Amino acid sequence: MEELMPFVQAMLRSGAIGNADRVASVHVGVKDEEPGRGARVIDIRMLGGFSLRVLPDRGLDIGEAWVDGVPVAWTSRVGESALGNVGDLQWLLNFGGGLLVTCGMQNVGPASEGHGLHGLFSNTPARDVSVARQVDETGVSVRVHGVIVEGDALEGWLECDRTITITCGRPSVRWTDRVTNRGPRTVPAPILYHINIGAPLWFPGADLRVPSTRVLPRDDASVALAESWDRAPVPSPEADEMVVEHVISGADAARVVTIDNPTVGLRVSVEWDARVLPRLHQWVHRRQGIYALGIEPANCSVRGRAWDREKGDLPVLHPGEERVTWVTLAATRLPAAPTSH
Secondary structure: OOOOOHHHHHHHHHEEEEEEEEOEEEEEEOOOOOOOOOOOEEEEEEOEEEEEEHHHHHHHHHEEEEEOEEEEEEOOOOOOOOOOOOOHHHHHHHOEEOEEEEOOOOOOOOEEEOOOOOHHHHHHOEEEEEEEEEOOEEEEEEEEEEEEEEEEOOOOOEEEEEEEEEEEEEEEEEEEEEEEOOOOOOOOOEEEEEEEOOOOOOOOEEEOOOOEEEEOOOOOOHHHHHHHHHHHOOOOOOOOEEEEEEOOOOOEEEEEEEEEOOOOOEEEEEEEOOOOEEEEEEEEEEEOOEEEEEEEOOOOOOHHHHHHHHHHOOOOOOOOEEEEEEEEEEEOOOOOOOOOO
């Protein structure tokens, strides 16, 4: 896949591509069926890259994602539902999954200090949404931009300026968030990127690689995952979710984890800046009908803002302060797995 970049550049230089839709198709529309009727969608199809659906009405998160004909993202049985309320149950009722679900901007984890499960981000429509396609001799890229605001009329006001970039001929997608406190007071500002991977990429035979030195289970039900986190489990009719946190030592600014599936012949890597996202959580649900892997770079725990406040770990932003985070997903082909005869 990645070797297509020189080929794409040669086509562009030669004048063989008269319409960029042939290598980078963008369709902006509105869903006309349930679930999620009336929601805005941006469908992007890239030669030699990610093909995905961006969801402006879900905080400019990312739904379906495919690479070279292989579906990568996990989607729940709920699918692309309409917006929900802020309570715990309502968040789960419209948790459709997708490649990216952003948790925050004022709470991550269970309801805490008056803020619901995982906050409002993914239930907040983006403002000032725009799509720009750049075509030149170096290649073709698509940038989706929007602003997500969480605040009230009198006090808090957090603003996230998000840009998603997808490049033709290079199978990667990168989102960059600039979160600014526009309000008059210092406020908690936790954030977690819930990157959801499903079958066929995440299926028995797949391996997860994380450069962790310790693995900490969230609760008793997650102890088993702390001992088998690096391989996809067998689906089970009876299973509960499990969550662990990976402790990664070292001063490297960029952290990388990979999911390999030799049977599918695909590797997906997740890279992020550990200076602003120093924590990594892993969510696994092996129950039949769910079966998901979550890779979750974050600046906080998954236990809610009150827990982090008590531990002295609650991330905050002061008035006028901004924080820039980025995450890049990239895909490469693996040699085909040998077949038995």
